[in-house]
Amino acid sequence: MYGDLAVKLVQDSKRTLSLDVLPSYQTDLVNAIIREIRDLQRDVKILIDQRGPNYRASQDRRVSCAIFVLQICMRRNKRCLLAYHRLRARRLETLVWSGFEASSIGSEEDSEGATALTERPSVASGWHPDEEEYLRGYGDVLAELKGEWTDIDLTGSMEPPRDLFIDVRVLKDAGEIQTEYGLITLTKNSQFYVRQGDVEQLIQQGYIQKLR
């Protein structure tokens, strides 16, 4: 029946809400819904054409009711499509805010630290290419906004700062960082007492972990 497919899409969206990882893009389902909308549109056209050019909605209640139902089905399908894509777009945006970069798509698997970073979104399996493009596009938009607020660091931590310095543990080798107190070499499993502002980015990228 009309709208059944869209319900499946909504169910998938619901599932997505409770998942940490963005699931595969439902290409077939989306295409099927688009097809359904076009079929409905064709039916509307046929109905109107049958009545000829002098058709007025008020004259033939039965036909106008049929058209009305078809229109509502189309709009409902569109709403479901929009909701699904909006949800996915928002998830992609969240990824960008958390420091995820589109360029790292595909390279994630071969890095040896991948298992240690289970809470990091594992990426790119089943995304649509258009979604990767949105990720990149939004990345640029956000980068420009961030560039206007360099002193503030928009993507910085949203937790109120309590201490200037924090204890951190290194989860995977991150090379050397330059701090005002000298050079620190971040090797796996080592612990440091460092300035939070110096390592914020690395925490977000999952290289190091804050200890409480």
Added chain:
Amino acid sequence: MGDERDLEIDDLINNLDKEYHSAHPATNGSYLTIQKSRELNSLIQLWTHERTCPDILPYAHELLDTILDRVRGQIEVIEEYTTSADSSGNAKLKVLFVETELERVKFLVRGYLRARIHKIDNYYMHILNNPDVQRKLSQSELRYTKRRANQLKRYYNLRFLSSLPQLLQRLDDTAGGLQMVDEPDLDEVVFIRVLRDAPGEVDLGNDDKIELRKGNIYVLPYRVIRQYVDDGDVQLV
């Protein structure tokens, strides 16, 4: 031991103050301190307001500019201290004070901006369709809204929108009695604290009226007290 340490820190702060005055004899010290803490308080209030208010509030150009100037100033101070040869304990402690304070201010500004961006993301179509709302945004925010909207539209179009019948391709149609554009829900209830006795009673509809008394806290729909928030009679908490 603890007392001793507290004392030391108090002394140091006093010393800092004195040094500041001797270094800047032209400025009226006490006035400056009051002025500074007033701005910080305004920032805190601004941040709370933006986070609790369902609507997008006008961007606080003046306050933000002042605060940002000060942030830049403090960053310079820190850089000066760290590059100078003076590495005695006192100097380091001073830098620590400045840095801690700086991080806090940065956190507030960040929270403020992020709260705004969150609303902008949700209501971008509403913003783009209403010049009145656009005036509440800063240039940078408006630019961000437009660029993001373009990206989003492109994504929707590529995925499905352009394949739909012409009639259904709009992102902001209202046909069929359904409003597609998300708008801030002005009827969302907010907590308010009354700062001054407001003239008259607030009309809650349904013949319900309420008098706002100074110092009291109320929970009301944002719509009915909106004007009072703008006038500064009440404060969102």
